[in-house]
Amino acid sequence: IEQLExxxxxxxxxxxxxxxxxxxxxxxxxxxxxxxxSNEEPKVLCVGNNPDRQAIYGAALGLYNAxxxxxxxxxxxxxxxxxxxxxxTIYFKGLDNLIATARSNRVSTCLGFQDFSxxxxxxGQKEAEVIKNTVGNVFSGQVSGNSGKWLSExxxxxxxxxxxLSINQRETSTSLSTQMDSMIPxxxxxxxxxGNFVGAVADNFGEEIDQKVFHARIQVDVKTVTxxxxxxxxxPDITSFINPA
Numbered sequence: 191i192e193q194l195e196x197x198x199x200x201x202x203x204x205x206x207x208x209x210x211x212x213x214x215x216x217x218x219x220x221x222x223x224x225x226x227x228s229n230e231e232p233k234v235l236c237v238g239n240n241p242d243r244q245a246i247y248g249a250a251l252g253l254y255n256a257x258x259x260x261x262x263x264x265x266x267x268x269x270x271x272x273x274x275x276x277x278x279t280i281y282f283k284g285l286d287n288l289i290a291t292a293r294s295n296r297v298s299t300c301l302g303f304q305d306f307s308x309x310x311x312x313x314g315q316k317e318a319e320v321i322k323n324t325v326g327n328v329f330s331g332q333v334s335g336n337s338g339k340w341l342s343e344x345x346x347x348x349x350x351x352x353x354x355l356s357i358n359q360r361e362t363s364t365s366l367s368t369q370m371d372s373m374i375p376x377x378x379x380x381x382x383x384x385g386n387f388v389g390a391v392a393d394n395f396g397e398e399i400d401q402k403v404f405h406a407r408i409q410v411d412v413k414t415v416t417x418x419x420x421x422x423x424x425x426p427d428i429t430s431f432i433n434p435a
Contacts, residue, residue: 208246215429217250224254225261227270227297239279248281256283263292271298278308286320301325306337326392334380342376345390345403374405385410 226233237254239247259282262270274282282288289299301321303309310318322340330341347370356363374388382388386407393399 208249210246213247213250223261224258225267226258227262227267229266229268232268232270239276241279244279248279252281252283255280259284259288262297263288263295265295267295267297269296269298271300273300273302275302277301277303278312281312286317286324289321289324299325305333305335306340307335327390329387329389330379331384331387332380332382334376338376338379341379341388342372342374345373345388347371348373373403378405 222233223231224235225231226235235258237251239251259272262272272288274280285299288297292299306318306322309321313321328341328344330337333341349368350371351366351368354365354367356365379388386405388403388405390403391399393402
């Protein structure tokens with residue numbers, strides 16, 4: 191009995207943190223449905239987590255995400271996309287299955303995170319491996335360790351030519367040799383500067399891409415970006431939970 195009471199108390203403490211008027215208000219009512227790719231009522235749904243209350247809101251967001259994944263992955267719906275930044279901070283149940291099957295239902299998935307080790311920590315090694323091996327397009331900036339090694343192996347090897355120079359008292363000789371070497375070594379990925387990216391893209395039948403692997407620099411028009419940022423409009427407050435003084 192004492193052991194059972196301890197287990198109940200352990201579950202009650204984190205669940206008690208969900209007792210929040212703000213969370214109750216958000217999760218009440220029927221403002222809209224989660225089928226964002228509905229033919230009759232398409233939607234743009236934006237949700238975010240709070241770093242200070244990640245463990246609390248993560249449960250509610252995980253519930254919404256699990257339901258949304260099932261609703262969008264159906265035939266006959268509109269084209270849609272799930273764009274998830276900082277993936278390890280929010281749990282998506284069934285994400286691996288969504289990536290594998292949703293393409294035929296015109297659903298694209300874009301995942302963003304800092305390092306593969308974060309994904310393995312929060313999603314488990316098996317599910318993280320499935321996610322890594324299922325995605326068709328990969329874009330990466332500077333990263334090191336196992337993530338850099340995995341990316342280098344993903345990009346593959348090519349036949350590279352090497353030249354060696356031998357000098358002695360009588361003569362100087364040059365020899366050429368070829369060997370298979372990494373197309374983009376882990377050391378190169380670990381030392382990418384800001385704005386430089388490596389990656390690999392997938393193609394479609396009838397829309398083949400000859401050069402799938404790339405190592406390039408993004409050219410940013412600073413003036414245009416600055417002008418656009420100056421025209422940003424503040425997001426209006428729909429509901430405020432701050433008590434007036």
